[in-house]
Amino acid sequence: MVWLYLILGIPFLFAFLVPVLHKRFTPLIHTGWFVVWIPLLIFGILLSTVPTISSGGIIGLSLPWIPAYDINITLFLDGLSLIFGLLISGVGFLVILYSIYYLSKHKEALHNFYIYLLLFMGAMLGVVLSDNIFALYVFWEMTSISSFLLIAYWFEREKSRSGARKSLLITVFGGLAMLAGFILLTMMTDTYSIREMVHSLDGIHSHTLFLPAMVLILLGAFTKSAQFPFSIWLPDAMEAPTPVSAYLHSATMVKAGIYLVARFTPIFGGGEVWFWLVTGIGLMTLFYGSFNAIRQTDLKALLAYSTISQLGLIMSLLGLGSAGLAPEAGNAQAAYALAIFTALFHLVNHSTFKGCLFMVVGIIDHETGTRDIRKLGGLMHIMPISFTLALIGCLSMAGLPPFNGFLSKELFFTAVLNAGEISVVIPVVAWLASVLTFVYSLIMVFKTFTGQPRVKSGKQAHEAPLGMLLPPMVLAALVVLLFFFPNVLVHYVLAPAWAAVLPSLARENLLTVHVSPWHGVTPELLMTLGVIILGGTLYKTLKKWVKLYRTYPQSLTLNHIYETALELMESLSLSLTKRYMTGSLRDYLIYILSFIVVAVGGALVLAQGIAFDPSHDAAFSIYELALLAGMVVCAITVLLAETRLTAIIAVGALGFLVVFFFVLFRAPDLALTQLVVETITTVLFLLCFYHLPKLQKETTPLPSKVVNGLLSLAVGLVMTLVALSANGNPLPESIAGYYENAYKLAGAKNIVNAILVDFRGFDTMLEILVLSMAGLGVYTLIKLRMAGGKENERS
Amino acid sequence: MIKGILFWVIFLSLCFSTLSILITIYRCLKGPTASDRVQALDVLGINIIAAVAVFSVFLRTTAFFEVILLIGILSFIGTIAFARFIERGIVIERQHSD
Numbered sequence: 001m002v003w004l005y006l007i008l009g010i011p012f013l014f015a016f017l018v019p020v021l022h023k024r025f026t027p028l029i030h031t032g033w034f035v036v037w038i039p040l041l042i043f044g045i046l047l048s049t050v051p052t053i054s055s056g057g058i059i060g061l062s063l064p065w066i067p068a069y070d071i072n073i074t075l076f077l078d079g080l081s082l083i084f085g086l087l088i089s090g091v092g093f094l095v096i097l098y099s100i101y102y103l104s105k106h107k108e109a110l111h112n113f114y115i116y117l118l119l120f121m122g123a124m125l126g127v128v129l130s131d132n133i134f135a136l137y138v139f140w141e142m143t144s145i146s147s148f149l150l151i152a153y154w155f156e157r158e159k160s161r162s163g164a165r166k167s168l169l170i171t172v173f174g175g176l177a178m179l180a181g182f183i184l185l186t187m188m189t190d191t192y193s194i195r196e197m198v199h200s201l202d203g204i205h206s207h208t209l210f211l212p213a214m215v216l217i218l219l220g221a222f223t224k225s226a227q228f229p230f231s232i233w234l235p236d237a238m239e240a241p242t243p244v245s246a247y248l249h250s251a252t253m254v255k256a257g258i259y260l261v262a263r264f265t266p267i268f269g270g271g272e273v274w275f276w277l278v279t280g281i282g283l284m285t286l287f288y289g290s291f292n293a294i295r296q297t298d299l300k301a302l303l304a305y306s307t308i309s310q311l312g313l314i315m316s317l318l319g320l321g322s323a324g325l326a327p328e329a330g331n332a333q334a335a336y337a338l339a340i341f342t343a344l345f346h347l348v349n350h351s352t353f354k355g356c357l358f359m360v361v362g363i364i365d366h367e368t369g370t371r372d373i374r375k376l377g378g379l380m381h382i383m384p385i386s387f388t389l390a391l392i393g394c395l396s397m398a399g400l401p402p403f404n405g406f407l408s409k410e411l412f413f414t415a416v417l418n419a420g421e422i423s424v425v426i427p428v429v430a431w432l433a434s435v436l437t438f439v440y441s442l443i444m445v446f447k448t449f450t451g452q453p454r455v456k457s458g459k460q461a462h463e464a465p466l467g468m469l470l471p472p473m474v475l476a477a478l479v480v481l482l483f484f485f486p487n488v489l490v491h492y493v494l495a496p497a498w499a500a501v502l503p504s505l506a507r508e509n510l511l512t513v514h515v516s517p518w519h520g521v522t523p524e525l526l527m528t529l530g531v532i533i534l535g536g537t538l539y540k541t542l543k544k545w546v547k548l549y550r551t552y553p554q555s556l557t558l559n560h561i562y563e564t565a566l567e568l569m570e571s572l573s574l575s576l577t578k579r580y581m582t583g584s585l586r587d588y589l590i591y592i593l594s595f596i597v598v599a600v601g602g603a604l605v606l607a608q609g610i611a612f613d614p615s616h617d618a619a620f621s622i623y624e625l626a627l628l629a630g631m632v633v634c635a636i637t638v639l640l641a642e643t644r645l646t647a648i649i650a651v652g653a654l655g656f657l658v659v660f661f662f663v664l665f666r667a668p669d670l671a672l673t674q675l676v677v678e679t680i681t682t683v684l685f686l687l688c689f690y691h692l693p694k695l696q697k698e699t700t701p702l703p704s705k706v707v708n709g710l711l712s713l714a715v716g717l718v719m720t721l722v723a724l725s726a727n728g729n730p731l732p733e734s735i736a737g738y739y740e741n742a743y744k745l746a747g748a749k750n751i752v753n754a755i756l757v758d759f760r761g762f763d764t765m766l767e768i769l770v771l772s773m774a775g776l777g778v779y780t781l782i783k784l785r786m787a788g789g790k791e792n793e794r795s
Numbered sequence: 796m797i798k799g800i801l802f803w804v805i806f807l808s809l810c811f812s813t814l815s816i817l818i819t820i821y822r823c824l825k826g827p828t829a830s831d832r833v834q835a836l837d838v839l840g841i842n843i844i845a846a847v848a849v850f851s852v853f854l855r856t857t858a859f860f861e862v863i864l865l866i867g868i869l870s871f872i873g874t875i876a877f878a879r880f881i882e883r884g885i886v887i888e889r890q891h892s893d
Contacts, residue, residue, distance in 0.1 A: 626813040630820050637824045646824075649832045652873070653823050656839055657816075659862070663847050668858040672865055679869040683876045687887065 003045045004061050004075045007085070008129060011122030014038055015115045022111035031110040032100035039092035039121065046077075046085045053082050054492045056499070060131065060195075070192055074131040079496025083344060084128035084252075084259055086493065087351050091251040092121050094471035098359050099243035101468035102366065113153060113241070120146035124252050128259055132192050133182045140178065140220075143256060144171040147248050151240040163236035166562070170223050170233045178220025178260070184213035185267075198266045198503060205271060214268045217260065218277055225257025227315060228285040231308045232558045238300040242362030245300060250307050250354035258311065258347060261318050262501050265340070269322035278319030279419075283429050285312025290436035294443065295549040299361045299371045302444055303354070306397065309437060310350045313412060316430070317343035320419045324505060332418070334512075337505050339415035341498045341513055346408035348489065349396065349482065353405060356475035357393040357444070360386050363464040363472075364448065373443070377451040382462060385469055387449045392476045398441035398535070399434060399528065404482035406528075409434065413524040431527055438535030443542070590707065593715050601718040610721060611728035624664060631657050644689060652682040669752045805853045812846040833877040840870025 014035070022031045049059060060076040077085070096117070103110060123146055126139030145168075152164035188207050189197045204210060221227075226234040237249050248254070261278060268274045289309025296302040321340030324333045363386050364379065365371045380387045392403060399409030413434075416427040482489060490513065498513075499506035538545070554560060580587075604610055634654040641647035655678030662671035739751050739759060748754035756764050819842060823835035844866050851859045 623809060623813055626817060630817055633820060633824065645829050646832065649823060649829075649836055649877075652836055653820060653839060656836075656843055659866075660816075660843050660846065663850060663859055663862060666854070666856075666858075668862060671859065671862045675862065675865050675869055679873050682873060686876055686880045689880065 002061075003048075004059060004077060004129065005063065007042050007045055008073075008075065008122060008125055010038055010042065011118040011125070015118040015122070018114045018118065019111045022114075026105065026110075030100050030105045031114055032096055032103070035114045035118065036093065036096045036100065038118070039089040039096060042125070043086065043089040043093060046082060046089060049077060049082065050492050053077065053079055053496050056496065065135070071134045072132055073135050074193060075129045076131045076195060077129060078500040079493065079498065080259070080262055080344075080500040081128045083348065083493055083497045084255070085125060087255070087348065088121060088124050088128070088252050091247060091351055091355050091475075092117075094355065094359075094474055095243045095247040095251075098246070098362070098468060098471040099241070101465055102243055102362055103241065113150075116146050116149040116153070117244075117247070120150065120248065120253070124256065127256055131194050133186070133194060134192060136194075137175070137179050137182060140224075140256065141172070141175050143253055144168060144175055144224075147171070147237075147253055150244045150248060151237045153241055153244065154239070157239065159236075160239040163233070163239040167233035167237050170230055174220040174223025174230065177216045177223075181213045181216030181218075181220065184209045184216065188213065194263060194267075201267065204267070210268075211273065214274060215277075217264060217268075218281075221257035221260040222281060222315075223257070224260070225254050225311050225315065226285075226308050227257070227281050227312060228288050229558050231285060231289065232562055234308055235301050235304040238298070238304050242300070242358060242365065245303075246355050246358030246362070249304065250358055251351040254307060254311055255314075255347060255351075258314050258318065258343070261315065262340070262343070265318065265322055265325070265501050266503055270325035270327070275319055275322050275326075278322065279316045279426070280319070282312045282314070282316025282319055283426065283433075285309065286316060287429055287433045287436075288312070290433045290440065293440040294436060295546065296440075297373050299364065299373060299376075299444065299448065300358075302373075302440060303357055303361060306437070306440060307350075307354060309433065310346070310354070310397075313430075313433075314343045314346055314350070316426075317346065317412060317415055320415050320426075321502070323419070323422070324502060332421075333505060335418050336415075337498075337502055337511060338411070338513060339418070340501050341494060341511070342408060342411035342415050344494050344497050344501070345411065345486075345490070348494070349404040349408045349479070352475045352478045352482065353393040353396040353403070356389055356472040356479065357397070359468075359472040359475070360390045360393065363468055366468070367462060367464055373447045376448045378449070380449040383449075383464070385473075386464065387445075389469070389472045389476045390445050390449065392479055393472075394441040394445040396479045398438045399531065402483045403479050404486070405479075407483060407486055410524045410528065413527045417523055417527075431531070434527075434531045435535045435538065438531050439538050439542070442535070442539045446539075586704075590711060593711055597711070597714045597718050600722060601714075604718070604721060604725065609729065610725050612724055613728035616727070624661075627657055627660055627664070644692065648682060648685045648689070651685070652678065655681070667752075669750070805849055808849050809846065809853070812842055812849065816842045816846065829877075829881055833874060833881065836877070837870055837874045840866050840873070844870075 018031065018035065021034045025031070025034075052059060058076060058078045060074070062075075063073040065071055065073050096114075099113070099117075103113060120143060123139045123142035127136060127143060130136040130139055148164050148168040151167055152160045154160050185197065186192055188204055188209050189200050191197055191200065223230040234249060234254065238245055240248070286309050289305045289307070289312055293302050293305035293309060296305060317339045321337055321343060324336035324340070361371060364376065364383070367383065368376065368379070370376065396403035396405035399405045412430065413427075416430040419426045495511070495513075498511050502511065505511055580591075631654060634650045634657065637650040638647050638654070641650060655674065659671050659674050659678065662668075662674055739755055742748045742751045742754040742758075746754045746758040748758065816839060819835050819839045823832050823839060826832040826835055844863050847859050847863050847866070851857065851863075
C-alpha cells in the first residue's frame, strides 16, 4: 500500500520536473502532454482500492514528519476520501487534457501553469487523505496558495491580481480560524488523529471549548467553500484561465470545505448549533447564489454564482443529515441520514455537470472571443456539439430527467420535506432556490445558443477541435450514465463514504438506499413539476422583472462592504500610525519613560515591594551632606543654564564632586579613572562647542514643560523607590569575601585590579573592544564625512 | 583612627575645605563671565586636592596620593583647555589651514 504515498508524492515531485521538460521540448510538444498521465495514474491507483473500500476496509499509512511532537503525515483512505480522491484525479485528468488544447504553447508560460496545477493537485489530495490535522492544515494552506497563483496566472491584468488577492485574504482568514479550531479540538480530545477523535467523543459535547472549536472550524469550511457571506471571492476568481475555474472553482477546491464539514460531522454533528449553522448558512448560500446568478451577464460569473448556490445546497444537506446523529431523532434517524447520502451524491453530480459547463464556456470564449451573454446568441448551428453539451449540463443543473441532477434534486426535496418537521422555512426556501436555479440554467443555454447572432466578434466562430471537446463529452456522458445506472456508483463509492460520515449509524445497518429515477407520484415529483412550471414562466417574463435587480442598492452588496471594510482598515491603521509615530524623539522618549514608570512602578506596587529598612544603613557625615548639596546645586544649574558653557562647566564641577565622593567612600581606582574621564569629557564638549549653534532659549509650550517635569519627577521617584526598596528588602549574602583572597588566589594586592584582569577578565576584554569600536567609529565618521562631504552637500 | 587633638584639627580643616568648595561652586555657578567660572573650576580642583590630602591623613592611607597628583595635572590641563577656548574659540588647532 505504498501506492498511497505515490499518490501524494508524484504531483509534487513531478512539479520539479516540469520546467526542465518545458525548456527542453517547448516548441515541439505541448508541456501538458507530460503532465496529463499523472492524474490518470493516481485515478488508476485509487480505482484499484475500490474493492477494499467498498467492502468496508480502510487503508492507512503513516510517514514520520515530526515524530517528537506526534505530527506525522498519516494517510488514510476511507469512502469519503476515496470520492474526493477520484474527483480530484479524474476531473484533474480531463482538465489537463482540456488545457492542452485551451492554452497556446507559443504564447503562454505553460511551465508556471502546470507547476501550480500539480502543486494544487498534490495539496488537494493531501487535504482529503490526511488523518493528522496539522498535516491537513498544511495541505489546506497549500491549496490556498496554489489557487492564489493560478487565479493570478495572467498577472499582468489588474483584475486577476485583485481577484487573487481577495481569494487569498478570505481563504487564509478562514484557514487560520480553522487552525485555531483544530488546536482547541486537540485540547479536548488529546489526539491529532481525526480517526482517534471520532472514537473518543465522550463528554466532548459538554466541553466548554466545544462551541468555539466548532465555530472556528466551520469558519474555515465556509470561507473555502464560498458560503454566505464569504462567497464574494469566487466570482472574482473567474479571472483565472477557464481550466482553472473548471478544476478549482467548481470541482475540487471549493469542495474542500464540504469535505471538512463531512469529515467532522461524526465529531460535531448531532447538536442543534451545528445543525442550524450548517443548514442555515447552506440554505442562505443556496438562495443567495441562485438569486444572483440570474442577473449576471458574464457566463463565467453566472457559473460562479451557480457554484456558490450548489455548494450551499450540499452544505445544507450535510447540516440536515447531521440531525440523524441526534439521539432524540429516534426512528427518523435513517431518514435524516439520507440527506448526507444526497449531499455526497450531488457532490459527484455537481462536479460532472459543472466541470462540463465550465469547459463549454471556455470553448465559447475561445471560439467567439467573448463570454458576454448580451453579445452571444445563435450559436446552436455553428457549434452543435457544444450546444448539446451545454444543454445536458444545464438541464442536469436545473434538475431535469434524464440527467443525474434530477436524481439528486429529488433526493434533496425528500430531505428538505423530511426536515419540514423541524421548520417549514427549510423546504420553502429550498424550493424557491430551485426555481431560480431552473431560470438561470435556461438563461445560460438559451440566451447563448438560440436566437440571432448579435455582435460579431473579430473571430469567425466555428466548432472547437475534438481534443477540446473530448473532456466535456466525457463529463456529459457521465451525467447521462449516472442517471441510468446510479446504483453502481452508489454501491461501490457512495455507500462507504456515507458510512464514513455516519460511522455510528453504519454500525447499526441503518444506511441503505436504492436510487431510482422513478418512484411514483410523490410530493418530490410534484415539487419538480412546480419548479418547471414556475421557472418556465419566470424565464418567459424575464425582461419584465429583471429590472428589479437594479433597485437593489449598490452600497449593500457584499463586495461593496468588503471593499469599504478594506479601505476603512487601511485608513484607520494609517491614521493610527501617524498619530503615535510622530517622528519626534521627545514623544518616543515620553512613551519609553512612561512605560518604565508604569511597568517598574506598577510592579513595585503590585508586588508590595516598597520597603524601607534604615537599620542596615551606615551613618552619614557632614562632608557627605555638604558634597550632596553641592551636587544638587550643580545639577540644577545644568538644567537652568542659559548658555552652553555654563552647562559644561557645571557638569565638570559635578564630575569633580563625584571624584570626591569616590575618595570618601574609599575607592582610589574609581576616583582616578573618574577624574581622567571627566576631564576628557569636558575637553570633548569644548571641542564640539565650536561647531554647535548657540544654545537657544527654547520656547517650549507650558503643557509640554509640565509633562516633561512630571515625567522626569516620576522617573526619579520610581528609581529612588526601587533603590531604597532594594536596600530595604532582605538581600542574599555578598560574595565580596571571596575576592578578599586576591593575594592568595591571584597574587594581587589591589582587589579592584585583580577582579578586572583576573577574576572577571572577560568583561575587561569586551570593554576594551567597546572602546576600540568607539574610536574606530569616530574616526570613520570624521573621515567618511570629509571624503563624501561635497556629494552630500549637493544632494 | 586618630584620636585627640589631631582629630579635631583634621575635622576642622575638612570642614573649612568643604566650606571653601561650596563657596567656589557658588562662584562657578554665579560668575558673571566664563573666565570667572573657569577660575572657580580651577580653584575647585585645588580645594579637592587639599581635602583629599587631609582625608588621607585621616584614613592613614597612601592610596589616594595618585589622585592628588592627577587632580593637579588634570585641573591644569582643563584650565588651559578652557583658556584656549575662551581666547581662540577652539581647543585644538589644525596643523595646516585650508
